[in-house]
């Protein structure tokens with residue numbers, strides 16, 4: 331049922347030191363830098379869907395349906411309590427034996443290995459709804475976020491470096507190397523018990539519905555429902571999704587505080603997964619269930635840096651960017667500091683371009699690099715271990731770096747000075763606070779969001795000024 335893949339030879343570290351971890355040993359994916367539609371890891375997924383049609387041939391019995399429904403909920407519980415809340419987020423503790431059972435039961439869902447799942451999921455939280463997100467409807471639409479990403483090797487490749495807490499267990503690595511073994515055993519068991527109808531209806535149909543129930547959290551839980559907390563992403567709370575996924579539908583709560591065992595934060599937010607875990611904690615099967623901080627639940631905890639930045643960007647994007655007005659032009663010409671700073675900024679960039687041209691052995695670079703391009707080029711140069719470039723390159727790289735810092739400093743000062751001007755189309759801090767309150771309702775840290783949004787608007791204006799050829803005439 332699963333694609334056979336030979337484990338490559340594990341790299342050996344120096345004597346006495348552990349060998350560096352080789353992800354190929356686990357995934358069998360090899361390196362996929364292309365975007366093939368069908369690659370080995372997608373074949374079981376497709377076959378399970380295909381096999382579900384076997385139900386047309388066998389027909390349906392009440393007993394097989396009952397088994398299918400039971401297997402849906404038992405395995406959904408294993409995915410949410412195991413794959414998600416335990417392995418991906420470590421939101422509670424358990425014994426090594428029970429940890430293995432959770433992983434094994436989770437893998438009867440045929441959703442690939444537990445380590446792969448956790449690694450991909452942690453990546454989702456690190457990059458939620460940014461272009462880097464594995465499955466963001468915002469950046470790829472519903473189908474991409476639901477199943478499309480599975481068919482994109484670049485997207486669905488796991489970073490095994492990000493799950494050292496899981497790869498350290500040999501029994502989990504064993505399961506990872508045989509991702510479909512538990513599902514295969516379950517399928518055989520159901521077949522032996524109920525025959526073909528059990529296999530097709532009880533196992534395959536149930537597994538297909540389970541796929542889409544789980545995937546609805548990747549897709550729908552970022553599209554429909556309410557956003558109680560400002561999380562900087564599109565995660566939402568939905569009772570319907572919470573019912574079909576045993577509690578995962580409180581996805582906005584979850585994005586607000588990932589390491590909580592429960593995802594229903596209010597008493598009426600039904601979270602079956604949590605109720606079962608709570609009961610298990612009473613008999614000592616699991617322990618140290620983590621709770622969300624009360625101030626966070628009440629929506630009063632200050633926002634983290636990342637969320638704050640995203641919210642400020644969002645607010646700034648919703649407003650028209652301030653333009654270069656005649657008043658600003660006048661202030662510009664009348665204030666020597668502006669002209670000096672701008673000319674320092676451009677001077678540093680011109681000089682840096684010459685240095686870069688020298689190191690790259692070209693007569694001149696086609697365009698004046700931006701600060702971001704400069705930084706990128708410097709990083710690339712640092713990483714290039716080219717023998718020819720290495721000699722003397724370090725020195726030039728350092729000089730370019732100094733110039734970059736000079737340019738950045740000049741720009742930062744400009745942002746500060748321009749912010750002090752009374753510009754009619756730059757919203758005041760008070761305006762922005764009102765806008766933030768209207769946009770994010772009762773979210774905490776509204777003042778900070780407004781302050782940062784104003785800074786962003788000024789930064790955008792300064793970038794315009796520095797790019798404006800007419801204003802450039804002031805220092806040319």
Ligand SMILES: [Zn+2]
Pocket residue numbers: 454458547548552565581585
């Ligand atoms: Zn999410």
Ligand SMILES: [Zn+2]
Pocket residue numbers: 414418419451455584588
């Ligand atoms: Zn999560």
